[in-house]
Amino acid sequence: MKKTLLAFTLGFTFNIVAGDYTYAQNSQKNIESDSKMNFMPSIHNLSILQNHDLTGANLLTRNEINIWAVRDFINRFNEVENVLWFAIPKGGYEAYFVRDGYGDRIIYDKSGGWQQSLITYDEGKCPRDIRAAVKSLFFDFDIILVEEADNREGAEFIFYLQDKSSIQIVRVTKENEVEVLNMFDRQVY
Numbered sequence: 001m002k003k004t005l006l007a008f009t010l011g012f013t014f015n016i017v018a019g020d021y022t023y024a025q026n027s028q029k030n031i032e033s034d035s036k037m038n039f040m041p042s043i044h045n046l047s048i049l050q051n052h053d054l055t056g057a058n059l060l061t062r063n064e065i066n067i068w069a070v071r072d073f074i075n076r077f078n079e080v081e082n083v084l085w086f087a088i089p090k091g092g093y094e095a096y097f098v099r100d101g102y103g104d105r106i107i108y109d110k111s112g113g114w115q116q117s118l119i120t121y122d123e124g125k126c127p128r129d130i131r132a133a134v135k136s137l138f139f140d141f142d143i144i145l146v147e148e149a150d151n152r153e154g155a156e157f158i159f160y161l162q163d164k165s166s167i168q169i170v171r172v173t174k175e176n177e178v179e180v181l182n183m184f185d186r187q188v189y
Helices: 002-018 042-047 067-076 128-137
Strands: 021-023 030-032 084-087 093-099 102-108 114-121 142-151 154-162 166-172 178-185
Touching: 067 093, 067 102, 067 114, 128 142, 128 154, 128 166, 128 178
Parallel strands: none
Antiparallel strands: 021 030, 084 093, 093 102, 102 114, 114 142, 142 154, 154 166, 166 178
């Protein structure tokens, strides 16, 4: 439970702190995120997953959402229950749900077209070739969490790895390149 909580906290902290710019280890090159969608306004909405009674949240019913967004969501995630829908300030919709203990989100434009998704899961659900690429470089590390950020250009994966002395956050790009985004000393945390 502590490992999962630590991984989940690190994931959200990394998303908040990293913003649009991240620095790879041993590199002076600035890496700009391919995704221009800012997830910061959705952090408040994500808190609704734990407390449905929060005030000030603009929950939508299925009748208030573009039918194409609802249909696409059902085609992608027909097994999901308790989906929460929110309006995006610039127009569009965000769907939040919990699956396998992880909070996931899908973003649609105002005409109901899928824009992107952020899906979180454990090592077992990761595509084998992606997991093999990471494990071949970080064979002594355990994979504690995987985030899949998918948009129309393809998917990127963020891996949260740990060994006895450190925690590393690693990104696998759309071109299947593996790069270290951040490294933490476990003795400090």
